[in-house]
Amino acid sequence: MVHTGTIDGALFEPTLYIVKGMCILDNDGNRLLAKYYDKDVLPTAKEQKAFEKNLFNKTHRANAEIIMLDGLTCVYKNNVDLFFYVMGSSHENELILQSVLNALYESVSILLRRNVEKRMLLDNLDAVMLAFDEICDGGVILDADPTSIVGRAALRTEDVPLGEQTVVQALYNLMNNNY
Template identity: 55%
Template sequence: MDGGGKYVLLFSLQEPSLYTVKAVFILDNDGNRLLSKYYDRELYPSMKEQKNFERNVFNKTHKADNEIAFVEGMTIVYKSSIDLFFYVVGSSQENELMLMSVLNCIFESLSQILKKNVERRCLLDNMEGVFLVVDEIIDGGVILESDPQQVLQKVNYRVRKLSIIQATSSASCLLLPASPFLLSFSPLIGVS
């Protein structure tokens, strides 16, 4: 209360931001990193700090039955499957439902790609697809997609596109960007 009998409320409002996700990581049942992406470079700038944070998060969550944890001032949502732990990290004021929608999208998308066999061995065998899924859902900390079906369509398109490029390049065709300079010399370099 101030001198005039009025209550003074002091609080800080965090300005809304699109940069919702601070980090995503997947650990095995021993707490070893299989995948990690940190979107806030100031959060844990060194590999050593990141691994210490991941170890701390794992130690506090791997035996708990909860889905949300608060560790080192960060909001963390997590899920386990067989021998994997999936984590999505946001700031302390972040909406847990937003983070949970990202976590569920990652998990459901990977479940489809891995044919419901979400375990360490299958994940490691398909790391290229795992990175594609994460990149389709989050870009620089901004949530791009939360619908697993949309993610799968985009990933499938990108995988098909990469397969076509690889098949074409293995057939000794030269793929070049379309520019007037290159097209004017196309007979000389085998591009028509």
């Protein structure tokens, strides 16, 4: 999916690097999970947290689905006690960003068995992190089909040899006597 755009007659070079960041915040605006892909945009954790706090303050009571903030186009969705955000540059097509947001939300919804709330997300954080990676890599959209995203994320969390598991996966399997 190569994207070109124009702003005030200036032509932008085509790029695959559409997504600048994705994050999930709780109902207090605290980060649960976030990935930023462009080092020129929000390069430090301090800047990211300040941006997320500002973003949450502008969106947690709004009924819209899109906001322009600090030169970024942000699409968002909330459910129970979670807020999902996808950010792109100011000239990015909102429909593309919305498709990424829908893929993220639906994938998380499937992974959490339609129980999309903070506690379930934290209990399944490893699978949600894998879904993030299956949707976008370095700002390039890899997949927007929730079923295939979940299929690959689920495959990577089950039946993985001990040496290849994350610490969270290994501890979970040890606690549940899977070894």
